[in-house]
Amino acid sequence: MIRFESVEYVYPNGVKALDGIDLEIGDGEIVAIMGENGAGKTTLIKHLNGLLKPVKGRVLIDGVDTRNVTVASLSKKVGIVFQNPDDMFFSESVWEEVAFALRNFGYDEEVVRRRVENAINFMDLAGYADKSPFTLSGGEKKRLALAIVLAWSPDIIALDEPTIGQDMLQKEKLLQVIKLLNSQGKTVIISSHDVEFIADLKPRIVLMKRGRVVADGDAEEIFLNEELLRSCNLLPPQLITLSKRLDFIGIKPRLYPPRELAAEIMTRLRR
Amino acid sequence: MKIIEVKDLGFKYAGTDFYAIRGVNLEIDEGEFVVLAGKSGCGKTTLLRCLNGLIPHFYEGEFEGRVLIDGVDTRECPPHILSQKAGMVFQNPDNQLFALSVEADIAFPLENLGLPREEIRDRVEWALKLLGIEELRKRSPFELSAGQKQKVAIASVLAMKPKILLLDEPTSSLDPVSAKNLIDAIIDLNRRHGLTILISEHRLTHLIPHADKLAIMDGGRIIYFDDPRRILKEDVLMYGISIPRVVEVAREMRRIGGCVPFRDIPLSVEEFISGLKGALR
Numbered sequence: 278m279i280r281f282e283s284v285e286y287v288y289p290n291g292v293k294a295l296d297g298i299d300l301e302i303g304d305g306e307i308v309a310i311m312g313e314n315g316a317g318k319t320t321l322i323k324h325l326n327g328l329l330k331p332v333k334g335r336v337l338i339d340g341v342d343t344r345n346v347t348v349a350s351l352s353k354k355v356g357i358v359f360q361n362p363d364d365m366f367f368s369e370s371v372w373e374e375v376a377f378a379l380r381n382f383g384y385d386e387e388v389v390r391r392r393v394e395n396a397i398n399f400m401d402l403a404g405y406a407d408k409s410p411f412t413l414s415g416g417e418k419k420r421l422a423l424a425i426v427l428a429w430s431p432d433i434i435a436l437d438e439p440t441i442g443q444d445m446l447q448k449e450k451l452l453q454v455i456k457l458l459n460s461q462g463k464t465v466i467i468s469s470h471d472v473e474f475i476a477d478l479k480p481r482i483v484l485m486k487r488g489r490v491v492a493d494g495d496a497e498e499i500f501l502n503e504e505l506l507r508s509c510n511l512l513p514p515q516l517i518t519l520s521k522r523l524d525f526i527g528i529k530p531r532l533y534p535p536r537e538l539a540a541e542i543m544t545r546l547r548r
Numbered sequence: 549m550k551i552i553e554v555k556d557l558g559f560k561y562a563g564t565d566f567y568a569i570r571g572v573n574l575e576i577d578e579g580e581f582v583v584l585a586g587k588s589g590c591g592k593t594t595l596l597r598c599l600n601g602l603i604p605h606f607y608e609g610e611f612e613g614r615v616l617i618d619g620v621d622t623r624e625c626p627p628h629i630l631s632q633k634a635g636m637v638f639q640n641p642d643n644q645l646f647a648l649s650v651e652a653d654i655a656f657p658l659e660n661l662g663l664p665r666e667e668i669r670d671r672v673e674w675a676l677k678l679l680g681i682e683e684l685r686k687r688s689p690f691e692l693s694a695g696q697k698q699k700v701a702i703a704s705v706l707a708m709k710p711k712i713l714l715l716d717e718p719t720s721s722l723d724p725v726s727a728k729n730l731i732d733a734i735i736d737l738n739r740r741h742g743l744t745i746l747i748s749e750h751r752l753t754h755l756i757p758h759a760d761k762l763a764i765m766d767g768g769r770i771i772y773f774d775d776p777r778r779i780l781k782e783d784v785l786m787y788g789i790s791i792p793r794v795v796e797v798a799r800e801m802r803r804i805g806g807c808v809p810f811r812d813i814p815l816s817v818e819e820f821i822s823g824l825k826g827a828l829r
Contacts, residue, residue: 313723444587444788470723510725515793539800
């Protein structure tokens with residue numbers, strides 16, 4: 278369970294990035310943190326493992342106040358995959374990169390070997406085990422960053438803007454990974470302004486603007502409120518816009534998956 | 549008139565053992581709006597680098613075939629001359645901006661060309677106006693939003709008065725409203741000022757309804773180059789392209805069969821609604 282209680286955060290340059298955040302995220306939830314560039318999404322995510330600590334209020338992870346523990350001890354529970362994977366890498370090979378955190382957590386070599394293998398197989402990186410992380414393509418680096426976190430299997434996994442610069446195939450893979458993690462009972466938190474990707478996932482959405490939470494609800498409810506979205510520099514998913522204009526054949530505005538909407542339209546045309 | 553002519557183009561970066569692009573042929577008319585799509589690593593960026601002369605002048609490697617920009621062979625023309633024919637805007641505007649004010653950033657390459665002061669002032673003014681960012685002229689580029697920065701980067705390229713604007717995923721880090729504003733500005737440059745546009749993007753929803761041609765790359769080759777309506781009739785999903793959702797719905801309706809209302813595949817919500825209403829009339 279994650280709890281933000283009246284959390285405020287001010288960067289050393291005086292910019293107030295979080296301005297009174299109250300938020301509760303239960304075990305096993307998928308939550309998308311949405312909002313424009315600079316709304317405070319990344320700052321919020323950095324509070325999950327104590328990388329940043331509130332200047333006012335507090336953040337509790339399973340009841341533990343992040344101000345009282347080290348990032349290292351919180352990391353076992355909370356894994357964060359940052360937007361720019363280059364910032365994470367320093368080892369000579371993909372294999373070593375994934376193994377590093379596991380060894381730090383004190384797992385014995387046999388467990389490390391098994392977990393590294395599972396993680397790189399799962400993220401389709403087995404062929405790259407001996408390669409330097411810096412020779413990978415942008416998409417492969419993103420997969421490696423996720424593999425590193427998956428290897429130690431934290432209960433809470435946060436992904437910061439995971440779809441930026443990703444093509445359709447990589448996004449589909451990511452969607453599957455998120456659903457699979459969730460089916461294993463993991464809590465998954467995604468910061469994003471990619472409305473089409475989030476529309477496919479249909480999670481709970483927390484909408485942020487200027488360091489505050491301005492809305493919190495299910496994806497359909499948030500995406501149907503165009504005025505609210507625009508005030509946060511977001512646009513509705515295209516099929517929401519389409520469904521809103523199909524009232525002349527009796528279709529109600531909803532967050533339809535493409536196939537379902539097609540079937541719905543065809544049924545009505547046949548009548 | 550052909551403003552871009554690419555013939556049997558191939559390029560292998562020094563130190564790699566495969567061709568990033570190979571056997572690429574492409575002809576683009578002056579004033580055309582072309583969208584370049586394909587999964588990561590398919591060769592989009594390499595192709596764009598070949599069109600403004602960064603390849604072969606800055607990147608070393610094996611070059612084959614030839615590229616003519618406005619009739620000039622890129623191998624025989626230095627990049628600073630080519631940049632007055634084909635300007636390039638990159639994914640990350642921070643790589644392109646460095647001066648203390650927006651004005652100074654736009655003026656810098658013009659000063660390098662040794663243009664007279666009057667001419668520089670006029671061109672800066674013209675470029676600011678074209679992008680609708682006159683009010684940003686005195687601001688520091690680094691205090692601007694990501695969308696504003698990208699507009700400044702485009703303005704500084706346009707001040708060189710190129711006939712061709714090349715853009716490499718210019719919206720990928722922008723939020724949806726900023727991305728749409730930028731794309732609207734780019735469409736306007738094409739429609740009102742006749743600029744030839746070649747833009748690579750993953751998010752096609754707002755771009756594709758305005759494209760004259762869609763080029764799809766895979767494995768370093770161009771596998772489709774045609775009117776997007778013709779291409780999107782087929783199943784191009786496997787090439788890693790996120791097609792507009794209305795296209796998915798229209799295709800699915802075709803698959804289900806029966807009375808299919810669309811003559812052409814609709815590329816936008818507008819086209820979808822008018823197609824459907826037309827069929828019901």
